[in-house]
Amino acid sequence: MIIFSQNMLIARAINELKAKKFTIGLVPTMGALHKGHLALVKKALNENDRVIVSIFVNPTQFDNKDDLKKYPRTLDEDTVLLKTVSKEKILVYAPTVEDIYEGNAVSQKFDFDGLEFEMEGKFRAGHFDGVGTIVKRFFEIIKPHRAYFGEKDFQQLAIIKKLVEKYNIPVKIIGCPIYRETNGLAMSSRNKRLKPEYKNTAPFIYKTLKVAKEKFGTKSANKVSEWVENEFAKHELLKLEYFIIADSKTLKPVKRKSNKKVYRAFIAAYADDIRLIDNIALN
Incomplete structure (x- = not known):
């Protein structure tokens, strides 16, 4: 080589x-x-x-x-x-x-x-x-x-x-496609810097995204966002920076759902001083 x-x-x-x-x-x-x-x-x-x-x-x-x-x-x-x-x-x-x-x-x-x-x-x-x-x-x-x-x-x-x-x-x-650890955590070079307790809890990010996807089927984007923010507020180790549901083309936050548009949920959170990002297709 x-x-x-x-x-x-x-x-x-x-x-x-x-x-x-x-x-x-x-x-x-x-x-x-x-x-x-x-x-x-x-x-x-x-x-x-x-x-x-x-x-x-x-x-x-x-x-x-x-x-x-x-x-x-x-x-x-x-x-x-x-x-x-x-x-x-x-x-x-x-x-x-x-x-x-x-x-x-x-x-x-x-x-x-x-x-x-x-x-x-x-x-x-x-x-x-x-x-x-x-x-x-x-x-x-x-x-x-x-x-x-x-x-x-x-x-x-x-x-x-x-x-x-x-x-x-x-x-x-x-x-x-996103390549994930067996526990769902999106693979990232930054994962190497995670302390053990943070590496163990970081899969919570993807678990939350998956539930948010389910909820998006029946609830508004605002309601889903509120739920995600509340889940992270209760978490002892992970600090949410943002959770946004956006149009996959324009990346602008959704105001009202439309059957003609494709949406994606984006998230950024801190595990100690390590910043982790992830996303998931919603429809």
């Missing part, structure tokens, strides 16, 4: 692959890989001749410097995991901040037609400018035919689709 740290070298390698008519899939990650990432990589391998896995903790999408500092960096372990999937068909791009940003680690400003101001955008200032900046940069360097993103970050997925649309980037964006 070849690991590239310079954009010029990986771009050259990709050009050589494309000269052989190989298709290229991209799985962008921030490392600390888990089975959810591997599921994305496996899907990408099924649909492309070669897969680039980027491993880069992007500083411009962190609004919390402490979170950036503590984010796990496990490149050696990550490459060992990737080799269990394929040793020949995966290329790793693990650049430095300098290689990506060339001395100017500042986000580009984007207009994602309002998607960036909902949910995560309200609680993480500048986050989606950082996401847009790094994903656009990867698309420019790697020029993949397809790129794969997990639905756990559903808002991010919607924003990347909007990025591709607005900038006419020739890449197909493929969303993949």
